[in-house]
Amino acid sequence: xxxxxxxDDMIKRIQASKGVQGLIIIDSDGIPIRTSMDxxxxxxxxxxxxxxxxxxxxxxxxxxxxxxxxQLRLRSHKHEIIVAPESKYIMIVVQVPEAx
Amino acid sequence: xxxxxxxxxxxxxxxxxxxxGYLIINSDGIPIRSSLDxxVTQQxxxxxxxxxxxxxxxxxxxxxxxxxxxxxxxxxxxEILVAPDKEYTMIVLQATDAS
Numbered sequence: 001x002x003x004x005x006x007x008d009d010m011i012k013r014i015q016a017s018k019g020v021q022g023l024i025i026i027d028s029d030g031i032p033i034r035t036s037m038d039x040x041x042x043x044x045x046x047x048x049x050x051x052x053x054x055x056x057x058x059x060x061x062x063x064x065x066x067x068x069x070x071q072l073r074l075r076s077h078k079h080e081i082i083v084a085p086e087s088k089y090i091m092i093v094v095q096v097p098e099a100x
Numbered sequence: 101x102x103x104x105x106x107x108x109x110x111x112x113x114x115x116x117x118x119x120x121g122y123l124i125i126n127s128d129g130i131p132i133r134s135s136l137d138x139x140v141t142q143q144x145x146x147x148x149x150x151x152x153x154x155x156x157x158x159x160x161x162x163x164x165x166x167x168x169x170x171x172x173x174x175x176x177x178x179e180i181l182v183a184p185d186k187e188y189t190m191i192v193l194q195a196t197d198a199s
Contacts (some may be wrong), residue, residue: 048158059147067175075170
């Protein structure tokens with residue numbers, strides 16, 4: 001079982017990674033429980049990404065009921081959003097890939 | 101791009117290690133090219149079209165000056181790559197561990 005310290009270290013490590021602009025963890029109700037971004041941005045991401053993730057998970061299961069969404073990556077002009085859904089939480093990382 | 105160049109590109113993608121199939125849908129979600137059978141193609145076209153629209157509006161709602169270029173969904177077995185464009189959307193299905 002990962003301790004709180006290990007979780008904090010992992011979050012710190014991700015945030016310190018080159019290109020990472022922000023990290024948000026939301027719970028299964030879409031409520032942010034950890035964030036490195038400002039309040040408005042966090043709430044905006046939390047609402048939009050939790051909706052999109054629900055939709056994506058449903059699509060994946062409809063295409064193959066034995067499969068579950070593990071990761072969703074959205075690449076746009078300005079950045080890349082990586083979404084890692086878990087049973088109880090969703091982790092969202094916003095980064096600028098080196099190629100940009 | 102000429103028709104021949106399109107065909108070559110599709111052939112190259114299909115022969116890429118791990119690629120299980122591709123389809124191209126138009127802006128109405130109608131499949132216009134596919135390497136998969138008809139019913140799988142229809143399923144992918146319908147499901148991915150609506151998800152792609154949702155993903156595009158997610159990006160635009162966060163920042164109206166930004167635009168979705170590409171997205172990918174990964175499961176244990178597969179990865180679905182989606183390249184939405186103005187007139188068409190390209191969808192590629194590949195095995196997750198393509199290396």
